[in-house]
Amino acid sequence: MFHYKLKILKKALTQWSKKIFGNIFQEIANLEDVIKVVESHFKTEPNVANREKLHEAQAKLKLYLHREEKFLKQKEGMQWSKDGKSNTKFFHTIVNGRRWRIKVNKTQNEEEEWMENQEDIVDATGEFYRNQFKRQEGDFEYAMIEGLPNVLSDEESENMHAEPTIKKVYQAVMGLNRHSTRGPDRMIDAFYQDAWEA
Template identity: 30%
Template sequence: MEPLTNPDPDQYSKALELKFKGSNKSGKIWVFAEEGANFIIEEDLDQVLQGRLTSHRMANYISISVVYAKCNRLEQNPLWDKMREISTRMEGTPWLIGGDFNTILAHEDMVGSETNRQAEMIDFAEAIEDCRLLDPGFDGAEFTWAKNGMFERLDRLLVNEAWTNAFEATRVTNLPRVSSDHGPILARCTMPRPPSRVSAFRFQNMWVRHDGFLQLVQDIWAQPTGASGLLNLQTKLARSKKALKAWNKEVFGNIHANLQAMEEGIAQAQANFEADPTPRNRTEINKNIAEYILLFRMEEDFWRQKAALRWLADGDKNTRFYQIWVKQKRVRLRIHSIIVDGREIAEETEIRHSAVEFFRSLLAPGHPGA
């Protein structure tokens, strides 16, 4: 922040809802941080305030250099030298340097002025190259400063290679100028995702509805292990776990996608029957619907099991939520009765469908039963 004034920093802390962490000796650079973060000043100079930022959001600290450069080329030279000096200490440490550099890097960074800035541009470019800094790019306003018909990009952020390794992405946005001839710069960094862990084995209740489940378990359990006692039991359990995971992927796959595909199959079978109402096409409808109901019950088992812990944690509230939800979200299936094996079976699928959607909603963020 570049205040160019000397009011009480507490006033700005309240407005920004951030803690004031210090300023440089000239009073032209101020630093604020959120609750739970701290900025430790390491160097306090006229043109740069250097320090390290720690936060509960990050495992390690990062280095930040806030710049407010002089306007004169000769006076800027100490800043470029200081940048080079800081960079030698930043090997392996994420480092961001940014602020008002009061110069440009290319002719495209300036409109409305014919001043020859070539020498300044070279000085700045050489300092960036020597420090091995990278420009992450930006979106938003093309120029960060405007006055009397002149527009320039004087403010920017630069990062080192360690910074690009510490964060998955850095997005820089040049915000509109509001109460100053300079526009603020917003940097947003994406933290790296934690390494994915191998998912734990979990028995799925829906498996027992499949005709091949019991035989699969029996076949695995009957295989000899060459061991006895607890080692024999451990080996059989390990084999069962491996076989069931493979069987689940092969037979069930994505049960939700399978259910949707089955619905499309029923619709196609119905269309075929309407076009050619033969007993064969009627039987095909019945077969598809029977398979659909079985798969539907399996999906209901899946969602019921997945939501069980949350359901038990607050049963009364979930019960009330479910009653209201069913009244508001009743979903009627197209088929209410089918003929299977020569006998009519009345299926009350309306509430079953609502139950599945309800269990899905329990896992969504912000639901009343969470």
Template identity: 30%
Template sequence: MFQSPLQVLCHKLKRLRGAIQAWNKEVFGDIFQVVTQKEAEVWLAEIRMESDESEEPRVNLHLAQAQLRVPLWVEELFWKQKAHVKWLKEGERNTKFFYSVVKHRRVQSVIHKIKNERGEWVESEEEIGAEAVRFFEKLFTAQHPTSSPGLLQNILKILTDEDNVLLKQVPAKEEICRVMFEMDGESTPGPTGYTGKFFTAAWSIIGEDVVRAVCSFFCGAELPRAVTATSIVLIPKIAHP
């Protein structure tokens, strides 16, 4: 069965995500449990050194401290990614700070109650979810859309016909590469979870697939479901919704 370059790229990224998840589970495991275990090993090494003044306990303590640094670094990276904080680059370990940011974001994102179409307030998590589903199902299955094609006549024309022709041209490989490397390394361009840094770091492997996918789009290839799919998220507009 023929697959367009866009479908090929999406299929490869989907397969890679499963492999990364398995690798994460096998190599890193529960990072918080690892930190707790290594901290306990450091604590035991300190106790042994207090009762034994020979060289071996001191060496074991340094070794335990060194082995603790890696899981601490991994834990900090985890909370940094969760917090989406980009301006804090240097300094001591910021795990508590990142965790507090994540916790605050979660508290702000909680919707405590919502008004249904009858004007009644519903407060349980199940009722809020059901009401949101009903609202968007009704919105996206409306038989009489409110917009009118005639409204486009009132929009000021800014681009010339030459500009439109230029925008429709298939981009060169160098232009695609430049745009990819100008992406924010910490942000994800879609719900797949792959950040800009992933594409730049793996460009020697995935670059040709990305270039072919982009070019096929400009040639009229149909966008696969993996690209057009999205998530509907209710974003609170006040501090405590």
């Protein structure tokens, strides 16, 4: 249910973003063209009106470049970009490279048959992890761990099994990196920090 609500929220936020901000990259390209035209007008007729148009276009371009940088920082999930000049080509390489690295093109099932169809890969992966976490009779020999020393006190052992308090969860959420990559729910950590009160 929660995942479904997040999907609906994501769709609504995407539509809102497109409506409010539009296509940032296309807007930057358009503004760069506008600035070239306005600069040529200012060079031929250096008056106050043309100077104001040039400054207005430059300010708008600066705003969109800032939005682009924020967008790419969210996409890249790395902290090194805090300072220095932004390198758009490098950002795109990082983002696209990460997509290709995490894509699974083929896998082997338990019968050692290769599968390249996405649905088969998803099914085989799900089956692998379902089997991985099933407790099977006689699979584990507990005698080999009997000689290991007990390094936890009884209190520490109990704390390991206790449910976390709201305070602990809050501290964990607020300690997350706001600019990290999206999690399995496709939301960035900043979303949970900003929406904590809700």
